[in-house]
Each structure stands twice: as structure tokens, then as C-alpha cells.
Amino acid sequence: MTSLEEVRRRAEADAESRGYKLNPDLSFLNDLLEGLKTNEERYGYPSCPCRYATGIFELDKDIICPCDYRDIDVEEFGACYCGLFVSKEVYEGKKKLQPVPERRPGKLIERALSGRITPEYPQEVKKEERITEVVGGMKLWYCKQCGYVVFREEPPYICPICKAKREFFAEIYLSVSAKG
Amino acid sequence: MKIQKVPGNNKKHKVFVYALSTCAWCKKTKQFLKDKDVEYEYVDVDLLSKEDLEKVKNEITSRGAPLQFPLIIIDDKVMITGFREDKINGALA
Numbered sequence: 001m002t003s004l005e006e007v008r009r010r011a012e013a014d015a016e017s018r019g020y021k022l023n024p025d026l027s028f029l030n031d032l033l034e035g036l037k038t039n040e041e042r043y044g045y046p047s048c049p050c051r052y053a054t055g056i057f058e059l060d061k062d063i064i065c066p067c068d069y070r071d072i073d074v075e076e077f078g079a080c081y082c083g084l085f086v087s088k089e090v091y092e093g094k095k096k097l098q099p100v101p102e103r104r105p106g107k108l109i110e111r112a113l114s115g116r117i118t119p120e121y122p123q124e125v126k127k128e129e130r131i132t133e134v135v136g137g138m139k140l141w142y143c144k145q146c147g148y149v150v151f152r153e154e155p156p157y158i159c160p161i162c163k164a165k166r167e168f169f170a171e172i173y174l175s176v177s178a179k180g
Numbered sequence: 181m182k183i184q185k186v187p188g189n190n191k192k193h194k195v196f197v198y199a200l201s202t203c204a205w206c207k208k209t210k211q212f213l214k215d216k217d218v219e220y221e222y223v224d225v226d227l228l229s230k231e232d233l234e235k236v237k238n239e240i241t242s243r244g245a246p247l248q249f250p251l252i253i254i255d256d257k258v259m260i261t262g263f264r265e266d267k268i269n270g271a272l273a
Contacts, residue, residue: 028204035202049202099262102248109247113237
């Protein structure tokens with residue numbers, strides 16, 4: 001079982017590596033860390049405490065903390081959606097923390113709350129199909145700036161490695177030869 | 181469905197909160213209502229069964245509200261998404 005301190009250390013290390021801070025409101029921060037811990041115990045991964053998660057990795061992966069939307073939200077609003085990560089300005093009280101509007105696409109939230117996997121998201125994908133077939137609109141994308149590769153329906157808003165914008169992502173096309 | 185009722189002396193408005201048990205903003209909202217002694221009901225959506233979840237999802241979408249939490253519904257007509265203190269205060273005035 002992950003301890004609360006472990007969850008805290010992980011968040012601290014992640015914030016530091018990005019130049020962010022954790023929420024300065026200690027009781028609020030504690031609630032968020034508790035929420036992450038609960039979700040990790042419940043689902044096996046620390047999904048965002050402020051979003052509904054299904055427990056199905058394929059449906060929740062964009063909201064596993066740090067979520068796909070964090071960097072762009074911290075940049076725009078000074079905090080991520082749940083408020084765990086904040087900018088230096090918010091941390092120092094120069095900017096007030098406001099509820100951050102949800103950036104996660106509505107269709108993903110709707111799908112999660114439907115509580116079922118649609119045919120486009122098969123739970124089990126046969127191993128040999130993984131490489132050669134595109135699963136439910138999933139594509140491989142690479143960052144033309146640093147080479148980071150991600151397997152998603154859409155490229156990320158910002159490259160998590162080098163911070164390049166979405167426009168820097170290009171699709172990777174695979175072909176498989178039948179020859180040995 | 182497990183709907184929790186939080187008693188309060190201020191019963192002027194009918195207040196209902198769709199929340200997540202893990203969500204810190206939801207907790208803030210609940211505490212805010214409690215501090216104002218407002219009587220309210222809430223449901224923690226992440227703790228519901230599949231059937232109840234489907235019900236809640238339909239309830240929320242039929243109101244035209246986004247599927248986000250907390251969702252505060254006041255007198256069955258005012259819908260506030262997120263812990264927006266000024267909006268909640270305004271609707272409770």
C-alpha cells in the first residue's frame with residue numbers, strides 16, 4: 001500500500017522537476033494527496049482526485065496524475081484542474097487560485113461515466129494486433145523536436161519532455177513485412 | 181442510491197451536490213455549505229453502483245450540465261459547476 005508520505009514525496013519531486021509548487025493550502029493539499037492515495041488503492045493508479053475514474057486504464061490514462069492537461073493548465077491558469085500543482089505566482093500569493101475549467105474533452109468524460117468499454121476500446125487486445133493494427137483511432141505520435149513518442153488518439157497539447165507545442169507532433173505510420 | 185443529508189438551520193433553498201468522495205473542491209463545497217448552516221443533500225458519484233451511476237449521468241446530462249464535480253443544484257434550477265463561492269453565495273441569497 002502506498003503511504004500518504006510516498007504520494008506526497010512523488011508529487012513534490014514531480015513539481016520540482018517542472019518548476020511548479022504544490023498547493024500552499026496545506027489542508028487542501030492534504031485532501032488532494034488523500035484522494036490520490038485512495039484512487040491508487042482503488043484503481044491501481046493515482047487518477048485525478050477531482051475527476052471521475054472508471055478503473056479501466058484505457059479510459060483513465062489521460063487523467064492519471066500528473067494528467068495530460070496539467071502543463072497547459074498551470075501555464076494558463078496558474079494551477080492544474082484539481083489544484084495540486086500550482087505556479088510560483090500562485091504559490092507566493094501573487095495570483096489567486098480559482099477553479100480551473102475542465103479541459104478534458106467532454107466525450108472522454110461521457111465515455112468514462114457510461115461505465116463501459118465501447119467496442120473501440122477492447123479490454124484485451126491480442127499481442128500480434130498491438131503493433132500492426134490501429135486500435136479504436138489510437139495512433140502513434142512523435143515529437144519532431146525531441147523524439148518523444150506517445151500512443152493516443154490525439155497528440156498531447158504540449159510535449160511533456162521538451163515542451164514543444166502540439167503542432168510539433170507528427171503521426172507515425174507503421175508497416176509490417178510478412179517476410180521472416 | 182445513497183443520498184446523504186446534511187442538516188442545517190438554513191432551509192430556504194433546496195440544495196443538492198453531486199460530488200466525488202476523493203475531490204478536494206467537493207469537500208470545500210460541502211464544508212462551505214455546512215459553515216453557512218445550509219441544509220443540503222449530496223451524493224458521492226464515485227461510490228455508486230453501475231446502475232446508479234447511469235441514473236446520475238442521465239440526471240446530469242438531461243439538465244444540460246457538464247459531467248464535472250462538484251455540481252451544485254439549487255432549487256432544481258440554478259446549476260453551478262465547481263466551487264465558485266460567489267456564485268453559490270449569490271444563488272443562496
